Amino acid sequence: MAPTDSRSELAKGRMIDAAERLIAERGLASVSAREVLVAAGQRNKAAITYHFGTWDGLVEAILATRMAEVARRREELLDVIDRESDPSTRRLVEALIVPFAERCIGDPDSCWARFLYRCMSDPHVATIVERSVEGRTFRVTNDRLIAHLAHLPDSLRRRRVQSAFATAVGSLADFEIRRDGDRGSALPIEVVLSDLVDVAAAIVDQPSSKQTLELLDRTHIPETLLNGEQR
Incomplete structure (x- = not known):
């Protein structure tokens, strides 16, 4: 060069x-x-x-730069999972969450989770975030996890996975804030990471309540809106 x-x-x-x-x-x-x-x-x-x-171009460059490293790590995890006959929900959640979490927890100077949390909360850059974060490995893992959630109604599966990922981002953003304020967790990093996966897995694994199913049954959602959410 x-x-x-x-x-x-x-x-x-x-x-x-x-x-x-x-x-x-x-x-x-x-x-x-x-x-x-x-x-x-x-x-x-x-x-x-x-x-x-443009300014948006700079934001997209940040996302693309950081997510390239995350995508490589997720590819490694997917390769291991592909050799398993029947991966558990937790294993699929690991592939979704761990590459991102390792990038945040493993770097003592990381502000990546806080940056992504800010961007996800800003309507102006929401499409940039979606386009950058949801690369091929993310989509593959996301779709496999959604298909795995046979115990949930079709209309709720994607929402559950989105909620699990958003919860992980928020939790990691809080981790970075506490670390930078010298109020970091007394627990070993490995425990923090494993517990984060436990929480995300619990979100997607929890069966829908009778109340939710009854409300869903009474709610007539136009097919066009439902298809838009499932996209």
Whole structure:
């Protein structure tokens, strides 16, 4: 790689790191492009436009960079699961949650969970998050877990998996906040990670109550809306 290319990649990396940290700490609406440039040590005021096109392009670059590592780890877990004759719910939840959790818990400087939590809560970037987070390995794992939940009504399976993942993101965001405030868990990291999987598995494994089933039976959901949610 030529020196100019190396400097360009270094500049991009610094802006990605700076933007991720600032957004994780304060939220998308409270961070300006100028603050990102200052934090990244970038003097060129047009650097974000030059490297990423738009602010949304920068956010997407953060997501794509971090999720590439997560996707590789999930591929490894899926390869192991594929050799099992009948993987349990927990094993499939591990493939969904563990690669993301390892990235957050394993890096003492991680702010990835807080960044993703902020983005998931912002309607403007929701589609960017969905497009970046739900890469091929995520979709494969997600779909296999949904198909595995035969004990739940079809219309609730995807919602359960979404709830499990969102709960994991929120829990990991809290983990990062407590760690940075020197209030980290006294439990070993392995226990924290395993318990997080237990919680997510419990969310998807819990049978629907009689009340929920009765309400669902009385609720007439238009097919178009149902198909849209199941997408």
